[in-house]
Structures are given as C-alpha cells and as structure tokens.
Amino acid sequence: MTKAFDMEVFLAAALTGSHATRQRHLRQAKMIQAAIVQRWQCESPWRWKRKHLAWFLKHSLKHRGEGTRYYYLLTVRLITRRLDTSWVFDL
Structure with a gap:
C-alpha cells in the first residue's frame, strides 16, 4: 500500500x-x-517534468477566465521554485 503524496508538506x-x-x-x-x-x-512533483505543468496550464485551463489562469500560473511558479528549477511559463 502506498501513501498519497502530501502536497501541503511539499509546499x-x-x-x-x-x-x-x-x-x-x-x-x-x-x-x-x-x-x-x-x-x-505521475503523483510526486519530484517526478514531474516541465511538459506536465505546461500541459496543465495550456489544456486544463483553456476554458477558464484570465484571472483564474493567472492565479494558477502563480501556483505553478511556486511549485517550480520549490523544485528548484529554472522553468519559465507563459499564459
């Protein structure tokens, strides 16, 4: 039995x-x-690649408002900062 990844602890x-x-x-x-x-x-953010987050921003949020997409972009930037990567994302 595997334990679910705790995003709260990660961030x-x-x-x-x-x-x-x-x-x-x-x-x-x-x-x-x-x-x-x-x-x-791919449950753990430590295994995520840039393509995973870019896909989320492009495809999962395509029907959302501009403000919502911006706030998700801020969260993605927080995740990349925590992963200590230099990935850059645009909306």
Missing part, C-alpha cells in the same frame, strides 16, 4: 502570504496534482 517551505493565499495555493496545487496524476500517473 510548506515555499508558502508565504496571508492564510487565504496559502490555502488558495494548496487547493490549486492539489488540483494540478490530480490532473497530472489522471493524465500521466
């Missing part, structure tokens, strides 16, 4: 800001994780 060191902002980032990171797991069966 804890990188989260800053108000309680509401931290909760939004966690909620969005879990949604990103769920979409990537469903598409590629």
